[in-house]
Amino acid sequence: MNHKTTHFNQHIHVMRTIAITLLTCIGLMGAGVHGQEQRIVLQGAGQPQIFTTLDDALAAAQPNDALYFSGGSFSTALASEGFTISIPLHFIGAGIDPDSSSVTNTTTLGTAGTYSFTFTSGASGSTFTGIKFAPTGSFLYGTGEVDDAPQGMVFDRCEFDCYVRLGFDEDVPASSSTFNECIFRNSVAGVGPAPTTFTRCIFDLLWNNMSIAVFRPTGLTMDHCVLLEAPITNCENMNVTNSILTRVGGVPIGQSTGTVSNCIISHSELHLSGLNIASSNIITDVAQESIFVDEVDNDHQYSDDFRLAVGSPGIGAGTDGTDIGIYGTASPYKDGSIPFNPHFQQATIANSTDQDGDLPVNIRVTAQPN
Secondary structure, eight states: OOOEEEEEEEEEETTSOOOHHHHHHHHTTGGGTTTOOOOEEEESSSSOEEESSHHHHHHHOOTTOEEEEOSEEEOOSOTTTOEEEOSOOEEEOSOSOTTTTTTTOOEEEOOSSSEEEEEOGGGTTOEEESOEEOTTEEEEEOSSTTSOOOOSEEEESOEEOSEEESOSOTTSOOOOEEEESOEEOSOEEEEESOOEEEESOEEEOOSTTOOEEEEOSSOEEEESOEEESOOEESOOSEEEESOEEOOOSSOSEESOOEEEESOEESSSOSBOTTOOEEEESOBOSOOGGGTEEEOOSSOOOTTOEEEEOTTOTTTTOSTTSSOSSTTOSSSOOOGGGOOSSOEEEEEEEOSSOOTTSEEEEEEEEEEOOO
């Protein structure tokens, strides 16, 4: 991959007006560089604004504004209640992988209590990249059945350590969502006909009987994903392709209907008999150690390598001619889960000004094509 690297070598006088673009770069360094305070840069129709708390940034936000987060953990003053978003907003974090976000630190929303992240129908069109949602609460669509159908929600390279519920009631209009290269460590529920596409996602649901469930009567589309001990259950008319399901403690799919094609299954069976599932080109009874370059314990760490091992039956076996799993498609999974915004490779900010009153700053930013 070709990268274009930009260097900022500036000596900024503390009494001068600092250009907002450079100020934003410094602000988004977060606590990872010389103890910088966590910041959120709000970009809307007017001049960018800088906030140190999530409450203040959300209070000032207008529809379709973008919120750029530094590394660090952000919560509201009412941590036990969480926050509700009812307008379209665009959340851009510093990333979720501790290694690739070492300059800025990762960006996490929610830190304590029975925290919830709630998005109503009014949040339709919101987007998220490089954000980790903490495990202390729930990620919810709707506060009730009248507002649980946001449309066109898009999540890129985010991590969900909390329970995800993409609806409130099965009998009301459906939400719609797209998740690209996201990591899930808790259950995901459609709660009704919630058209949802998961592409190149990782589901690490080994513990506490977690599952992907209740997308019915329609809704679940999954392509080039990896499901580590993660069962699909109580879904109807699903479509699962080019994915790897490593569940061996039971069949990977239960109480569901739909189609499954070009998948690798660690279990000897895809599902129990009697289910209305049309399957084709399924490779069963494949030991996990012969699937991946480095992942054997069904418990995802960022150091795992989900590329297919030499000799894996999934190489070139996808419906599109690429590998089965997250490194398939014309745009394979991006190592490090680096978000789309410019990536900070290196940052050095002096602790104090020099004898001329200037603050030495050196920031290296890599432009990214995707």
